[in-house]
Amino acid sequence: MQAGVAVLEANLHRERLEPVQAGAEAVSEKRSLPGVVQRYGSLLAIAAVVVFFSIVNENFLSYDNLADILRSISIVTLVAIGVTFSLIVGGFDLSVGSAVSVSTVLSASLMVWYRQELLVAVLVPLLFGLVIGLVNSFLVVKVRIPDILATLVTLYIFQGIHLSYTHGYSIYNNMPLTDGSIAPGIMIPSFLYIGQGKLWGIPVPVVIMGLVVIAVHIFLSYTKHGRFLYVTGGNSEAARLSGIPVNRYRTLAYLLSAFFASLGGIVLAARIGTGQVMAGSPLLMDAVAASFIGFSILGQGKPNALGTFCGAILMGVLMNGLTMMNVPYYAQDIVKGVVLAAALAVTYLPKLRKTA
């Protein structure tokens, strides 16, 4: 262990003394093969997967199927955008899956149990999402629990809350209630439009996803707040010593993370037309994978909205193609895991090499 510490110190020391040389290394890295893989890896992977599936299956490239892929990834993308915010400030939000589940059953129950209208069914889940974000940022920023552990805790807490709220049952039209009566409301059409409708021939979820991706990209790249979020994650001590309120930006990141997860939950409820319990859990893995694949898009090397979108596309294309090839859904998790491992390897391997 002592040796480890000593080596670490030696490396720190070296890095401090040799900025110029380290720079030279980094430049040559970009031209080398691993550099290319890191820079264009995700895009190449998407292209390769698309080519492969279009050869194997002639229906793959049809408009309907492509629209299908986009619709299928729209919810994951929304959640992944949230995760991206938490990654940008150097954190990690594991609770997004639970936030999706909460928001799904909340919006469904408001309509089915309490006969509420569209506005309430949308706004209440979004507000509750902000509550989840506040709890996360309280634990991370104020109590100083490490990000992963804090959000692991809230993952379970809010999972429990949404199961308690529904007594473990999914919510659907005309469902029997515990007192023997039938639920008074239904999932109203204006709400279902969010998940099932079309705008100018494009599925509404795809429109929402597109708007969110573009808005977040602009926010991150062209505003002061976007830059301060990145700076906070890049080196929070240096940012703090530059007079930037880093805790406020970390809080903002967790609020946005939960907010977009909740938005995803609303779209999910509208898409399937019921309030499925535990609907968000499988989305966590996909969202995390999409964000990490996105790291390397165009050599950004940091979490970014367009990258996350590309990551979601890669995952969506893979799942769609595998389904067409009749790979059972339970085996698809294996593929997802392997893809994420590959993406992480591309992100982290060169760093390992640099310090070795």
Added chain:
Amino acid sequence: MSAPVLDMIQIRKQYGGVDALRGVDFSVRGGEVHAILGANGAGKSTLMKILSGAEEASGGTISVNGEPVLISSPRDAKRAGIHLVQQEVDTGLVPYLSVAENICLDSQAARGNFWFSPRQNAREAARVLARCGFTLPLHEKVENLTLAEKQLVLIARAMSQEVRFVIFDEPTAPLSLTETEALFALIGHLKAAGIGIVYISHRLPEVFRIADRISVLRDGQKVLEGDTSSLRMEQVVTAMLGKSFDEEFPKETTVIGDLLYEVRDLRAGRKVKRFDVKLHAGEVVAVVGLVGAGKTEVSRLLFGADRRESGRFFLEGKEIRCQTPQEAVEQGIVLVPEERRLQGILVEESVKDNLTLADLRRYTAGGFIRAGAERSAAESLVKRLGIKTAGLWQAVGRLSGGNQQKVAIGKWLLTDAKVYLFDEPTKGVDVGAKSDIFRLINRLEAEGKGVLYFSSEIDEAMGIADRLVVMENGRLVKEWVRADWTEGGVTAETIMYYASGGGSVGSESA
């Protein structure tokens, strides 16, 4: 058994083309204390890192009793009987293990038995402690010990194996007076047992008290070696400093204005026992002290980066809060920190982003960054500071140390700062960039800003300062104005004498 002899011959070390050590000879015999002295960056720690296996030399040989040994890892060093007692005792210990387990950590690692017997472990630790003559609670967790006790654990661990040489790296830095006495007694004990001791310290009085031999390093070379009895303190100080700084400092004297900034009764822990200062407009006050004197801590407290126990700050006659860096910046107090790459700049971000970071508000409209305004502001700063960069989009981490420092300073120049705090601004900076930095400080002075210049480079501080205060062990111990050293006969040696704790010794003998 004859006393072992350790020889380091013509040791060389380069870091990316820069010579840290250029052919240093060093030896220590069993039963002797050999002290190494030197200013910051002289090569002391590098030499000891090589000896303890933390780093490999670029050239030279190490031999024990005349037989060459190859040391390329801490394990090799321990096998040769060379043990290091780290300056940062916490890095060597596992806080949640007991004293006994920590003592036997090395021997456990060396033996590698599958089974672990707490009872046998405790017996072994007790035996080691008895041999050293220490009394430590065997089953106490190390995290509950005082710093001095932790140091004893480290020493005991070294003694648990075959030990022929022990390196102490600034061992008294964290210790109180009585703890220091106990340490000296222990060193005497080790000496008597025939163990060779390498002693690194900044503090002259204690070196003269316990060392048998003294070597002084400067710029990676040994410039002085001799028996303690044959050396005088002044001689050692002169050797440490080298020839006085003959470089041209572009110091321009400006009219010193009204009282700008005042700090009263600043305290925080054992590092900052008391700090008061008054700073006038157009004045540079240098706070000089050795590493560990508390300068960095003070600079961070003034900037609101750490929490203070007491202390009131006044800016232009009004008391200010200054609890966070954000508040400090808003009031016009800015810090250029010592740990540049970790705290001063964002190494992965571009020159442009770094330069406009602290005052990005100015280049935004409705939250959106005005790219043109931002770019031209950054461009003019690059020109004004003479930052050598391939372009505005170059990552700052790829610039040379001096240019990185210019960026770290440059980011504050666009704010309306009134008080500039510089913590070791010339550390790791080449000569050209250094004089650029001094010129810049002169300019701030001319603009009526106040500058607090924290440094352990005495010559440089004398070059730039209008007033100079010496900090030692968390307190201010001496103050001079510029005329005192330009005309009054105060020399770098005098200042070094006070900075290394000589003030207290001097008053005794006087």
